[in-house]
Structures are given as structure tokens and as C-alpha cells.
Amino acid sequence: MLDSxxxxxxxxxxxxxxxxxxxxxxxAAACAATxxxxxxxxxxxxxxxxxxxxxxxxxxxxxxxxxxxxxxxDARRANLLLQLAKVCEAVGNxxxxxxxxxxxxxxxxxxxxxxxxxxxxxxxxxxxxxxxxTDAVDAFECTxxxxxxxxxxxxxxxxxxxxxWTLGVLARRRGDISExxxxxxxxxxxxxxxxxxPDAYLLFADFFYEQGARRxxxxxxxxxxxxxxxxxxxxxxxxxxxxVAAEYSPSAASAIVDRLIVAxxxxxxxxxxxxxxxxxxxxxxxxxxxxxxxxxAAVAMADQLGDPSIVRRERSRxxxxxxxxxxx
Numbered sequence: 001m002l003d004s005x006x007x008x009x010x011x012x013x014x015x016x017x018x019x020x021x022x023x024x025x026x027x028a029a030a031c032a033a034t035x036x037x038x039x040x041x042x043x044x045x046x047x048x049x050x051x052x053x054x055x056x057x058x059x060x061x062x063x064x065x066x067x068x069x070x071x072x073x074d075a076r077r078a079n080l081l082l083q084l085a086k087v088c089e090a091v092g093n094x095x096x097x098x099x100x101x102x103x104x105x106x107x108x109x110x111x112x113x114x115x116x117x118x119x120x121x122x123x124x125x126x127x128x129x130x131x132x133x134t135d136a137v138d139a140f141e142c143t144x145x146x147x148x149x150x151x152x153x154x155x156x157x158x159x160x161x162x163x164x165w166t167l168g169v170l171a172r173r174r175g176d177i178s179e180x181x182x183x184x185x186x187x188x189x190x191x192x193x194x195x196x197x198p199d200a201y202l203l204f205a206d207f208f209y210e211q212g213a214r215r216x217x218x219x220x221x222x223x224x225x226x227x228x229x230x231x232x233x234x235x236x237x238x239x240x241x242x243x244v245a246a247e248y249s250p251s252a253a254s255a256i257v258d259r260l261i262v263a264x265x266x267x268x269x270x271x272x273x274x275x276x277x278x279x280x281x282x283x284x285x286x287x288x289x290x291x292x293x294x295x296x297a298a299v300a301m302a303d304q305l306g307d308p309s310i311v312r313r314e315r316s317r318x319x320x321x322x323x324x325x326x327x328x
Contacts, residue, residue, distance in 0.1 A: 053135065056091045060084060060142065078150060078157035085146040089166065092139035098132040100270075144170050161191040168203045181207055198224040198232045205239065214243040234263040238275045245279065250286035257283050261297045264304070273305045277314065284321070292324040 063084040070077050147163040147170075154160060168183030184203035187196060194200075205220035221240035224232050241256035257279060264276050280298040284291040295318045302314040318324055 053091050053094055056087050056094075060087045060091070063087065073153050075154070075157075078154040078160075081146045081150050081154070082157070082159045082163065085143045085150070085163065085166065088139045088142035088146065092136045092143060095132040095135035095139060099129055099136065140170055140173065155190070161187060161194040161196055164190070165196040165199050165203075168200070172203065172206065177207055177210075195229075198227045198229040198236075201227075202232060202236065205236070209239060209243060214247040218243040218247065230266065234260065234266070234269060234272045234276070237263055238272055238279055241279045241283075242275065245282050250282045253279065253283055254287060254290065257294060261294075264301060268304055270305055273301045274310075277301050277305075277310070281317075291321050292318075295321045295324065 063080055066080050067077060067084070070080070143166065147167050150157060150160055150163045151167065164183050164187040168180050168187065171177075171179035171183060180203055184200040184207075187194065187200040191197075201220045201224040205217045205224065208214070208217035208220065218240055221236045221243065224236045225240070237256055237260040241253040241260060244256060245253040260276055260279065264273060277298050280294045280301070284294045284298075287294075295314070299311070299314045299318050302311045305311075
């Protein structure tokens with residue numbers, strides 16, 4: 001990829017705006033290609049995570065330097081904007097992981113309307129939950145600003161389908177439900193063959209789910225599942241099961257729970273695992289004949305989650321479940 005980008009850059013004069021923009025892309029892309037994998041927080045990972053956030057800020061500033069050399073609506077801006085959005089999103093996700101790991105996720109809603117950040121600010125600072133939360137807010141606003149320009153000026157540029165989906169996710173994070181629906185609808189309308197189609201259905205489903213309209217939510221979770229995308233299967237199943245249990249009855253979700261138990265084994269998704277355990281409890285309480293099997297599955301999910309307190313709780317529930325003779 002870097003070779004093809006370099007060929008395009010050589011066609012421009014060394015003093016032209018396009019050559020500066022190309023140089024920014026090449027430098028940022030080279031840094032991304034050689035960067036170490038995402039660090040885990042905790043157990044000494046905080047310093048490495050801070051280093052990566054610092055480097056990603058530098059990458060973002062290089063991309064912004066390239067954008068400043070190009071006039072508005074210049075077609076060459078589209079690629080730079082998409083890369084800037086991706087880098088800023090990486091900063092936001094990394095910062096948010098720190099917050100979630102400290103069990104403070106959701107304590108302060110991310111405010112997507114804050115002013116654009118200065119990504120080159122000093123890095124000699126203590127790493128705290130509040131600092132990381134601010135990092136996430138600023139980085140996601142950087143992502144949003146870049147993608148809004150894509151939507152406005154380059155709606156059909158390659159990669160703009162993911163831009164619409166990301167804008168929908170950021171709108172949901174801000175609590176802007178009208179924008180969440182709008183971006184999901186635009187994604188489906190403009191890009192019917194996009195790989196993000198199931199994600200767009202999930203945006204619709206989550207909108208209804210959070211409004212308490214569980215029947216409508218269930219319909220969109222089923223649409224997402226009908227596309228056969230393994231990325232979203234476990235999430236869509238657990239939300240569909242919770243919707244069915246709430247709208248109809250816990251026993252009506254039994255078949256969904258059986259599918260979910262298989263789906264969650266494929267990848268570790270902490271939020272999905274927590275909701276899956278809740279769904280298992282709901283259905284187990286309603287169907288004593290399946291309670292043992294399902295509670296054993298809940299113990300396996302707790303083990304996969306890796307939270308000692310949840311593991312102890314689920315093992316205690318299994319020990320207390322009537323007629324269960326084996327404890328995992």
C-alpha cells in the first residue's frame with residue numbers, strides 16, 4: 001500500500017500542496033505499519049498505552065498539516081480525512097479501554113460537541129481515569145469532525161460507507177438519537193452492498209431497544225442476524241433474546257439462548273458476555289428443566305470474562321441450582 005501511495009506522490013512537484021499532503025500520508029501510514037499491537041491496560045500496560053496515544057497524536061498532526069495545504073473540497077482531502085478519522089478513533093478507543101478497565105465507563109457521557117482538540121498537547125501528565133476520559137471525548141470529536149466533512153463534501157468517496165456507520169455510533173454515544181437513525185438510514189440507502197449493513201441494522205435496533213420498544217428492536221436484530229455476519233452474531237443474539245424475554249416471556253427466548261451459548265465462544269466480548277449471563281439467569285429462572293445446563297454455560301461465560309467476583313457468583317448459583325450434581 002505504501003508503494004502505491006509513494007508513486008502517486010512522486011507525480012507532484014516537491015513544493016506543491018499535493019506533495020505536502022502526500023508526505024503527511026506516507027509518514028503517518030509508515031508509523032501505523034510499524035507500530036506495535038494495541039497495549040492492554042493494567043499490569044504495566046498503561047505506560048505503553050500512553051506511548052501509543054502520544055504517537056497517534058503525532059500521526060494526526062501530520063495528517064492535519066497535509067489537510068491545511070489543500071483547498072476545501074479538493075478531492076485529495078478525502079483520503080487524508082479518512083485516515084485522520086481512523087487515527088483519532090484509535091486514540092479514542094484506546095483511552096476508552098482504560099476507562100472501562102477502571103470500571104468507570106459511562107460515569108460521564110462522552111460529549112461529542114466539544115471543541116476540536118489540540119492533539120499535540122504535552123504528554124508529561126499523570127495517567128488518570130479523568131485524563132483518559134477527556135482524551136476519548138477529544139479524539140472522538142476529532143473523528144466526527146473529519147467524517148462530517150467527508151459526508152458533506154465527499155459522500156461517495158471510497159471508504160465513506162464506514163464513515164456513515166462511525167458517525168452513527170458517535171451520535172449514539174452522544175445520545176443524539178435522531179442523528180443515530182439518520183446515519184443508519186443513509187448508510188443502508190447509499191450503500192446497499194456495504195459490509196456495514198448489519199451494523200446499520202444494529203444502530204436501528206439499539207435505538208428502539210433503548211427506547212423500550214423491544215418488539216421493533218427485535219425485528220432489526222433479526223435483520224442483522226439474517227445477513228450471517230459472525231462479527232455481530234453474539235451481540236445481536238443477546239439483545240434479541242433480552243427483547244423477546246421482555247416482550248413475550250423468558251421461555252420464548254430459550255432457542256435464542258442455545259444459539260447464544262455457542263456464539264459467545266468464538267470471541268471474547270465483555271459487554272456481550274455480561275448481558276448473556278443476565279439472559280441465562282432470566283431463562284433459567286423460567287425453565288427449571290434447562291436450568292442446570294444453562295447455569296453451567298453461565299459459569300463458562302464468567303470464566304471467559306475473567307472477573308473473579310462474577311466467576312464466584314456464577315459458581316454459587318450453579319451450586320444452588322436444584323438437581324445440579326456437577327460444578328464446573
